[in-house]
Amino acid sequence: MSELTLFLIRLAYLAILWIFVLSAVSVIRSDMFGARVPEAARGNASPGKSPKPAKGGRRRGAPTHLIVVEGENTGARAELADAPLIIGRGTDAAIRLDDDYVSTRHARVATSGDQWFVEDLGSTNGTYLGSVRITQPTTLTLGTQIRIGKTILELRK
Numbered sequence: 001m002s003e004l005t006l007f008l009i010r011l012a013y014l015a016i017l018w019i020f021v022l023s024a025v026s027v028i029r030s031d032m033f034g035a036r037v038p039e040a041a042r043g044n045a046s047p048g049k050s051p052k053p054a055k056g057g058r059r060r061g062a063p064t065h066l067i068v069v070e071g072e073n074t075g076a077r078a079e080l081a082d083a084p085l086i087i088g089r090g091t092d093a094a095i096r097l098d099d100d101y102v103s104t105r106h107a108r109v110a111t112s113g114d115q116w117f118v119e120d121l122g123s124t125n126g127t128y129l130g131s132v133r134i135t136q137p138t139t140l141t142l143g144t145q146i147r148i149g150k151t152i153l154e155l156r157k
Helices: 005-035
Strands: 063-069 078-079 085-088 107-112 115-118 126-128 138-140 143-148 153-157
Touching: 107 143, 115 126
Parallel strands: none
Antiparallel strands: 063 078, 063 153, 085 107, 107 115, 115 138, 126 143, 143 153
16 A cells, blocks of 8 residues: 555544544533524523413313423423423533433423424433424324433423
8 A cells, every 4th residue: 555545544443533622522522512503493481481372272181291200200390381402411400300310401391382392402312202302393182202311391371
């Protein structure tokens, strides 16, 4: 092999090594500090103010809370009136989960009109609806099971 070929192979190896190191640092950073949430996605309600109910009040049969039905934190719940709700291990989470497979800011439950959505916030181990891993905001209905780590949550009335 020529000297140029060996130099190019070494250079490519070094580049691949650095890509691996930087991606590992990125994963560790997002797990420790959470994924960045754009200002527009944080919700329009100011802290201390409750969101205004939809015109005509809440729809009959609409979900009112999110509850942990299986896992270490069984029974923990958050009122949907406080949406958007963050789920994770962080101190800012509406539902804090003591689960090794849960990221600091793991998932978010939010509303758009009369529909509720769950969104994975770039977690390491993913968020599942039933047995399907979600990769984008996904519609939730009453009783749909959300699996985060070893914990299962549901929307309920």
